[in-house]
Amino acid sequence: MAKNKKKKILEVAAQLFASQGFDNTTTLQIARETRVTEPLLYYHFKGKEEIFTYILAEVFQKYAEHIDELPKNTQTEFDKIANLIRLHSHIAEEHPQNARLILSNCPGKLMQKQHACRDILEKQQQMVSSYIQDCLESGNAKKEFDAHPVEQTALILLCLANEFMRMKIMRKKDSQPDTQGTIEFCRKSLVKS
Amino acid sequence: MAKNKKKKILEVAAQLFASQGFDNTTTLQIARETRVTEPLLYYHFKGKEEIFTYILAEVFQKYAEHIDELPKNTQTEFDKIANLIRLHSHIAEEHPQNARLILSNCPGKLMQKQHACRDILEKQQQMVSSYIQDCLESGNAKKEFDAHPVEQTALILLCLANEFMRMKIMRKKDSQPDTQGTIEFCRKSLVKS
Amino acid sequence: MAKNKKKKILEVAAQLFASQGFDNTTTLQIARETRVTEPLLYYHFKGKEEIFTYILAEVFQKYAEHIDELPKNTQTEFDKIANLIRLHSHIAEEHPQNARLILSNCPGKLMQKQHACRDILEKQQQMVSSYIQDCLESGNAKKEFDAHPVEQTALILLCLANEFMRMKIMRKKDSQPDTQGTIEFCRKSLVKS
Amino acid sequence: MAKNKKKKILEVAAQLFASQGFDNTTTLQIARETRVTEPLLYYHFKGKEEIFTYILAEVFQKYAEHIDELPKNTQTEFDKIANLIRLHSHIAEEHPQNARLILSNCPGKLMQKQHACRDILEKQQQMVSSYIQDCLESGNAKKEFDAHPVEQTALILLCLANEFMRMKIMRKKDSQPDTQGTIEFCRKSLVKS
DNA sequence: CATGAATGAGTATTCATTCAT
DNA sequence: AATGAATGAATACTCATTCAT
Helix, strand or coil: CCCHHHHHHHHHHHHHHHHHCCCCCHHHHHHHHHCCCHHHHHHCCCCCHHHHHHHHHHHHHHHHHHHHCCCCCCCHHHHHHHHHHHHHHHHHHHHHHHHHHHCCCCCCCHHHHHHHHHHHHHHHHHHHHHHHHHHHHHHHEEEECCCHHHHHHHHHHHHHHHHHHHHHHHCCHHHCHHCCCCCHHHHHHHEEC | CHHHHHHHHHHHHHHHHHHHCCCCCHHHHHHHHCCCHHHHHHHCCCCCHHHHHHHHHHHHHHHHHHHHHHCCCCCHHHHHHHHHHHHHHHHHHHHHHHHHHHHCCCCHHCCCCCCCCHHHHHHHHHHHHHHHHHHHHHHHHCCCCCCCCHHHHHHHHHHHHHHHHHHHHHHHHCCCCCHHHHHHHHHHHHHHC | CCCHHHHHHHHHHHHHHHCCCCCCCCCCHHHHHHEEEHHHHHHHCHHHHHHHHHHHHHHHHHHHHHHHHCCCCCCCHHHHHHHHHHHHHHHHHHHHHHHHHEEEEEEEEHHHHHHHHHHHHHHHHHHHHHHHHHHHHHHHHHHCCCCCCHHHHHHHHHHHHHHHHHHHHHHHHCCCCCHHHHHHHEEEEEHHH | HHHHHHHHHHHHHHHHHHHHCCCCHHHHHHHHHHCCCCCHHHHCCCCCCHHHHHHHHHHHHHHHHHHCCCCCCCCHHHHHHHHHHHHHHHHHHHCCCHHHHHCCCCHHHHHCCCCHHHHHHHHHHHHHHHHHHHHHHHHHHHHCECCCCCHHHHHHHHHHHHHHHHHHCCCHHHHCCCHHHHHHHHHHHHHHC
């Protein structure tokens, strides 16, 4: 029942942070919706910021696991890019809350040097960048791609993958970008014909 | 001297909203940095929200003008896409503050139905979408492109253009995406070879 | 046009003070509804309090005139009492705004010693008291009444006359006290049968 | 110690509201005189209005109890009227603060339809009206009175009883109306001789 | 683990009033 | 006579956080 409540707090807080943002979510609101009193939040966490950081870490942890679980051996290197876009599509559709947290500009305060949030985000970005760069380099080597320079192309693909997710969660169903269309767009650009 | 202060307030507020976000900017802060007392803000504007809305309207107005001023007759249709990306690059570099405001998720409160902010944003999005769609359709007609379906492709390009701007303002110089590279990426995907 | 605006200010202010009370009426509201700017209020009057005092003086002036105009020679002395009640009824019906101001507990601040409002109110109360006392004394002398002690009876009649006016302006039409009924009630008590 | 402070807040607030009125009493003042910080007011109550409403309800509750405790069986029906006046005299003398609150015109805001204050006041007025009407009807039946129409006469008596209380708290000792005198005044008018 | 009570520091907003013109 | 601009002092209310139990 103890662990239970801590978990519940995190669930509620995550939902509120995702839908209202960090600044517009009060500790009272978190406490009330968890059916708990505020001091309990402070028993389990150091403060509001820690709750947020904790959640962010969790979300990115899951995201990292998803990236890690993407198949290492694919027929073509481009399949890896396609898989990344499909993963973003999946997250946007199945875990829109997490997508919102991943894309949320953390409140400025939490992005200062030395704050845990900053580390989490930077680590995450490097991870995805690596994933894409590795795949581009392999593709280049195999003459599947002709992507130069690799870092730049990786960055562009990351742009696309991110904003693709952003649009999926921000727009109405009928004006969302299409997953397969986005993949094809990238294929045309990347894969040598 | 009168108009002067109103203008000054808007400048200061814009800078603060862009760098700290709406919620983390207090009216006191705006007043202090304008070297003015708080009640003056309320003399010129109805409240904090109106200041924000006013600024947002201004920024989008300028953005709309920029889009409008992009050359209508270009050698190729793709040049129009390239110009859009160059425009985003230009804004990110020369007016990063405006870029931040354009991309900022307005606080939820200001995005509710019937709020002026919502109208501004929606109008803007449709404008850019139209620009891209028109150009894609022309390009398709001229057999320059083979972009189908048009709406989807337009959305993808919008994604890229937006997140491109976002990355330019969020990342350090050395890890920003390159304008020419981004343009080439799109060209490869769009232009029939 | 000058006198005109001063008059207009007083009219608007009187209406607002009567309906909302002194504290809930702002100088801005007075200015706006007079279609004038606030500094003009301060050109014509020393401040909000002076406007109120001025109005109160006017209203009581008119009230005093009404009392003064009540017929001095009546068939019976009781007719004078009846006339006072009828006057209150008349004011409540024809000038409810004035009635409201007469009965309003002036805001505490304005009732401090040495404030003009206090003088006005006290002078007024003494005037009505005198009117009633004179009539009672005459009535006693003529053996029409048997009202003892005169001061006390006068006070009771004043109570009735005032609260009668108060009820007329505060209550819905169907639960207001009836003028003739009130007069008869007093007659039965006062007039020797 | 907890209940203690809530009670203290109410006591202090009641005293301030009674002496200064709702609008001229600030939450800071209430807090300071209670030797408590403002947020505590908001911990115990929803806001200033709720504090006022709460107090008003309490005062009227006590008043209602007093009315209820008035002897049901009296020698004459008129004794009941006399008792009501004596009750008002008692309240004015022993609990002038409550008297002030009872008679205070609640600020307009709090008298809007659907506001708790309105209900409280209306309920109260009907209660006293009933008390007087019942007694008048009984008196008429017993041929003790000849009060017609009952509703009207009841209203007049209510006028007197209220304004009597008002005068007792507003005037200096030497110009207050006399309880016994007021009772006799009513007796002469009501009781058939 | 849990809570009722309490608070320091803010937070947007309002108001009567004044100044320069 | 009239106004646009400006302000000092409040004003109700909120929030993250802590303390005593």
